[in-house]
Amino acid sequence: MAHSDKISAHINHIGKQRCAEDWSLTNRNTVNWPDLDLWYLLDGYGYLQTPDGKITLQPGVCLVLRGGQAYDFTRTSPQPFMHYWVHFNFLDDHEHPIAPNKPPHLPVYRQMHEIEPLEMLLDRAREVHRGPSELRFQADVWLHAALLEIQREDQRAHTSSDERQSHYDHEVESVCKKILDNPAQHLDMNDLCQMLHCSRAHVYRRFKQHTGRSPQQFAIDMRMQAAHFLLLDSNMSIAQIASQLGYVDVYFFSRQFKQHHGVSPASFRKSPDTPTSKPATKEWRMPC
Template sequence: MPSESFKRSYKTKTRESLPVAVYNSGLQQCDPGYTWGPGLRDHCLIHHVTSGKGVFRVEDAVYEVGAGDTFLVYPGTVVSYTADVEDPWGYCWVGFNGPDAKILLTQTPFTREQPVVRFSDPDAVRDAIQSIYAASGTSSASELRAIGQLYLFLALLVEQGGQEPSGDLMREYFESAVRFITHNYSHPIDVGDIASNVGISRSHLYRVFMQEVDVSPNDYLTRFRVTQACELLERSTLSMAEVAASVGYSDQLYFSRVFKKVIGLPPTQYKQQKLQTRQGGILWN
C-alpha cells in the first residue's frame, strides 16, 4: 500500500538580485497518478525521489525514475512528471535561480541530454535538500541560511561527478560581454551593467575575463574606452570634453587621469604629438 499522501513546502517571498537564491523547497508524498504539467518553470528545479517511482517527461523524451534518482527541470523547458499508480513516488525538491545558477549547474553531472542522475550517495542528496527546507523561513537570516545550504547541496553534486565549467561557455560569456561593451562604451556603463547584461555575477564575470584575456573586466572597459579616445584624438576635431563624453566620461579631468594612466601621457599631449600607438586593437601597454 502506498504511503498516505502529503505535501510540505516553502516559497520565498523575495527574490533579490543575488548570485543564486532559493525560490522554493519542500517534501511531498504523491497520490497515485498525481501529475504536474505539461508546463514550464521560470527557475531551476531539482527533485530527489525518496520512495516509489514515476515518469519524468522532457518534451519528447521519457524517463522512468525511481527511489534514489534525482532529476532536474531546466527553466523554460516544457516538462511533466507523473507518480506511478501502484507505487507513487515521494520526493523532496529545491527550486533556485540567479545569475550564477547556469554556470553552477554546468559543474554538476546534469545536462539537458541527461536530466536524470543517480548519485553515489542518494541519502546525502536527500538530506542536503531537506536541510535547505529546514533552513527556510521568512526572516533575512533564514533566507541566507537556506542559500548557504543550497551552496552546500550544489557542492555535494559537484563532488559526486561534476565537471569544470566548459571553455565554450566561458568564451560565450566573454564574447557577450565584449559585444555589450562595444555597443555601449559611450554610455556611463560599469562592470555591474556588463555582468547584468551577460546574466552572471560580477565575480563570475571577473573569472571569465581573467581566463580569456588575463585582464579584469574593469580594466578591459577602461582600455577599450581609451583606445576609442585615441582614435578620436587623432582623427577628429572634437574638443577634449567632447572626446571624454564620446567614450563614456562625463568628467573631463577624470578622463584625463585615466587616459594618462593607460597611455603614459595626458590626452592633450597625445593629440599634439599624434602618437601612433594604436595597433588595431585595445591598448595593453
C-alpha cells in the first residue's frame, strides 16, 4: 500500500447491499475473480476463512481480497451482512490493469477505527459510478481517497501505541481539523500562537512534527485538496471556487494550483486524469 499514492486504480464494479438470508460467497467464486475486491462490513458478524487462517468479521472490518485466492464467508449473526464491495484493478504506467497476484499487495485485513469516513468515500464512489458514463472517472478519484484512508489505518496499526502517543499533539490536531473544516479561513502565525499558547518557532516545530509540513504549507495543501474535489465534483466556475476557498485574486489561486498540481485549474478540469504532484493527504494522519 505504500505506493497507492503513485499507482492509479480503476473501479470495475461497485455496490452496497444488505445480503439475503441465503447469501453465500465461497472459494468457488473467488478463485475465478480477475481483479481485487474491497469488501467493507457495516453490519453483521461472522468469519472469513482465508489461505492464511480465519478472520473474525464485525462492523468496521475492511478486506482487500485478491482474485484467484480461496475465500469462504460464514455469517454467525441473526442479521445478514450489510457491506460495500468494490471490484477494482490497480493500473500500470500504460493504464493497463495489473493482475491481482502482482504488486502492489495490500494486507487482506484491517479494522477501521471509525466506520463513517471510509463509508462516506465509498458511497461517493458508488454514487458517481452509477451516474453518467462520461463522469465515471470521478469514481476512481474517490476510490483513490478510500485507499489512502485504508493506508492510514494500516500504518496506524503498525505503529506502537507508545510511539503514537509520543508523536500525537491534540492541540495541533484541533487546529488541523479547523483548517480542514474551513480551508477558506486564513490563520496567520499570530492566530496560531494564541491558539497553541506558544512562540512562533514552537508553533512551527509542533506543526512540522505532527503533520510533516509547516502551518502555511498545511493550510495551502488543504485548500488545494478542496479545490481538487470542487473542480471534479461541482459546476462552480474557477472564480467561484477561488472565492469559496478564500482567495481574493483568482489568478493567484490559479498560479498556486498549478504549482501544487502541475497543471492549471482549467486544464485539470478538462483532463482530470493528469496525476497531481503533491497528494495533500500523503503525510498528515487523521486522529487515531
